[in-house]
Amino acid sequence: MKNFIADLNKSFESRVRLGIMSILMVNDFVDFGTLKEQLQITDGNLASHINALEKLEYIQIRKQFVGKKPNTSYASSEEGKKAFTEHLIALEKLIKKSG
Amino acid sequence: MKNFIADLNKSFESRVRLGIMSILMVNDFVDFGTLKEQLQITDGNLASHINALEKLEYIQIRKQFVGKKPNTSYASSEEGKKAFTEHLIALEKLIKKSG
DNA sequence: TAATTTAACTTTGCAGCACAAAGTACTTTT
């Protein structure tokens, strides 16, 4: 039997990152405030996780104005979707193994 | 909608911990060497994760001799199984959401 | 019997991470 945990992506270990990606898998361009509200975390914490995911090119950023207010939104990139999907597949295997 | 990542158990975030629990969910009393081989990690790393899980009372330890060699084995406790199952359920919800 | 090996750790040390809290810059609302 091969080492099954090797297929899990280290970048998606944290709950917050899982949460962000999970939201961005099914919603195109979700803004900062919405993510913050959904995940119930502090500004700084969210910003740092977003930053990490962006450096990995798993998400992309769009800045615009809604009315006269600044609004920053995030979407998962193709690469991000691929990587996250692979991670979920590895998780599912693990779940099946445990069931 | 409620905060779905709150149901994820922080103790099971790491790949190694996921791996250990996953193995112990379906095997009763797996020994140190076997875990190490399956997970392909160093002695110290495995020992520290085991230690953490034991402090949480998620696993239990049995020390014995096999032939004349010392042999330490680990099994998941009822509480550990419960906690891990809940974690997996939370993960599955997240996976479904992302699908 | 001395040296090596095996099993299961413990210790050490470090870099990285999560997180909260506070600070910042700019704008809008009151």
Next chain:
DNA sequence: AAAAGTACTTTGTGCTGCAAAGTTAAATTA
């Protein structure tokens, strides 16, 4: 003019993961 909102950045702390090396005690080999 003051307060509030948006989206951060900075700071600081404490925890984690991990490798590598050291430890203990018994077993095997030379």
